[in-house]
Amino acid sequence: MAAMQSASISAFDCDVIREAFRKSVVEENIPTDRWRDHAATLIRTFTGSDDIDPDMLAWIVQK
Structure with missing residues (x-):
C-alpha cells in the first residue's frame, strides 16, 4: 500500500x-x-488538489 500514500493522503484516506x-x-x-x-x-474533492497520482487512481477504479 506504500504506493497509495503521499504527503497529503494516507493509506486510510x-x-x-x-x-x-x-x-x-x-x-x-x-x-x-x-x-x-x-x-x-x-x-480532487477530498484533497482539494488537481494533482492526482495515476497509481492511486488506477487502484481506486480496479475491480
Missing part, C-alpha cells in the same frame, strides 16, 4: 476514497467508461 467510489458507482449506476473521471473527481 485512500481506503475511504475507494469505498466512497465503490458505493457511488453502485448507487448512481455509473458506467465503467466513466469510472476514472468519477474517481478523479472524488480525489
Whole structure:
C-alpha cells in the first residue's frame, strides 16, 4: 500500500476514497467508461488538489 500514500493522503484516506467510489458507482449506476473521471473527481474533492497520482487512481477504479 506504500504506493497509495503521499504527503497529503494516507493509506486510510485512500481506503475511504475507494469505498466512497465503490458505493457511488453502485448507487448512481455509473458506467465503467466513466469510472476514472468519477474517481478523479472524488480525489480532487477530498484533497482539494488537481494533482492526482495515476497509481492511486488506477487502484481506486480496479475491480
